[in-house]
């Protein structure tokens with residue numbers, strides 16, 4: 222292990238649900254929620270994971286923090302294989318430390334807090350259980366964090382029950398609960414989606430401030446490309462675009478929002494009102510329906526909906542194209558000039574859907 226190891230490194234990670242031959246007619250009901258994904262998350266890095274509902278964002282996020290076991294592939298925390306740490310007592314980094322270092326914030330903060338406990342109790346119990354700190358040190362840490370997320374006067378907020386907090390205050394409380402463990406990475410799974418629009422920016426700014434203070438990495442799951450842009454632009458992070466279990470394009474804000482190469486990213490941008498600037502009404506997709514996840518298309522998984530698809534896209538799965546001097550990757554033949562794609566026929570019946 223070296224100091225340069227990413228906080229999380231995922232290699233060739235696949236997660237499947239269901240079993241072969243268990244459908245009503247003996248057919249396969251296996252969903253490949255995550256399909257051969259490679260992803261590194263560096264110290265202090267912010268990565269926004271975007272894509273349509275059901276594309277695998279939550280499953281990938283939970284797998285990254287060790288909540289979900291992969292079907293195949295490896296996930297390392299600072300060089301330590303998480304699966305091995307879970308199953309062995311002799312790991313270089315014990316599983317308990319990995320669990321403490323990788324935290325999650327959910328969409329619904331209300332359900333994450335015990336309605337019968339005052340805020341201070343909900344925070345003290347896990348902190349005492351997972352650290353060697355005494356009661357007064359725990360309280361000191363919690364109060365300092367409450368102060369920094371603006372839950373003041375702190376004493377007043379700490380003595381309230383969850384129903385006496387607004388949605389934004391509940392989400393701040395859940396953020397304190399994650400941050401008090403001194404985590405290296407927080408998975409924020411649609412963490413601002415349930416908040417009023419006016420509070421979303423405030424919450425994102427708060428996460429970025431905490432990241433500055435503690436150098437915490439964030440994996441931010443969202444279906445909203447404009448939130449992803451806001452967070453990654455302010456933090457110099459990356460946006461990863463998922464489609465049917467795969468990261469089809471990943472790069473900086475400039476690469477993904479200003480100059481997307483993958484036709485799916487272009488469609489997502491088209492579908493995001495405050496990102497779409499040109500006066501173009503026609504949908505860039507050939508088909509609107511997401512394919513059945515148990516029957517993932519052959520070749521490029523996006524080809525049945527892709528306006529740029531050619532015959533090779535029906536048969537061959539694109540690899541992640543990019544160069545050695547950049548972390549940008551794009552799983553589309555159009556990202557590389559030399560591919561036979563350019564000499565193939567456009568697919569028949571490519572009328573655009575209006």
Ligand SMILES: Nc1ncnc2c1ncn2[C@@H]1O[C@H](COP(=O)(O)OP(=O)(O)OP(=O)(O)O)[C@@H](O)[C@H]1O
Pocket residue numbers: 238239252253254272273274275276277278279280281444514
């Ligand atoms: N525990 C499970 N058992 C069976 N299938 C699952 C399970 N969890 C997720 N899936 C399936 O895996 C696929 C990916 O789901 P996932 O929740 O990761 O997507 P998502 O992009 O986070 O969606 P959303 O934005 O709606 O939360 C979906 O087809 C989903 O139905």
